[in-house]
Amino acid sequence: MNRRCLLKKTNLSAKDLEEIKESVKKAESATTGEIALAITAESDSYSFWELLSATYFAAVVFICLLPFANEIKALYERFFWTVSDWVLPAFYGIATLATIALGFFVMNLPFFDRLIIPHSVQKKNVTARAFRHFAESGVYETQGHSGILIFVSYLEREVRIIADSGIAKKIPQDLWNIIADDLASGIKAGNTKDGFISAINKCGTLLAEHFPAEEENPNELPDGLVILND
16 A cells, blocks of 8 residues: 555545644753654555465365366366366366465455454554564664654554653553553544544643753654555
8 A cells, every 4th residue: 555545544635744744843942852643545465365364265166166166067068179187177176276365365355354353463563563673763772762753554443652761761661551542542533633632732832741841952853644655
């Protein structure tokens, strides 16, 4: 899923992105903490589960076709004078491969992905992808280790808020999880922009309480929503 498609799916316009960016700037003006935002279409390719499901589907189709072997052979004989012994095995082989290919394509659709991929696997992959971006984006390198990452994975409909070590010493993870759940609910309801802005404001309030702004308050991380393409 490319950037344009992801923004369309999440109901985000260029104006919405700018409003989200301004909300981050406003929240950070009252704290030395840093708020980073990121969204990705999915946290893993899930090809294994898609192929596995397509193979199971093809196996069911193969079994269902077995009782009709004589009818299939008779159908061939209506169109051809002679029917070789390999025709029937070839038909079943081609039908199975075609079903796997079709099933794999269908299983790539987000609706089916959410059905076939175990929820525990989805949650694990979202967490891993969030921590990976936390490291890659440099959120862990802020002064006082007071940066947080709000990470959204669209396919899995999961949100993670990861706080750096300086924040974790003062603010329990449970509070971040509550904000993350509220944001996830907002995105599911189609209110992505409002969900982000609400989450940013709540995070800003918590950070301002424990990490109030100082005279020098450098902006160490990008304020806008980072859209990941991988």
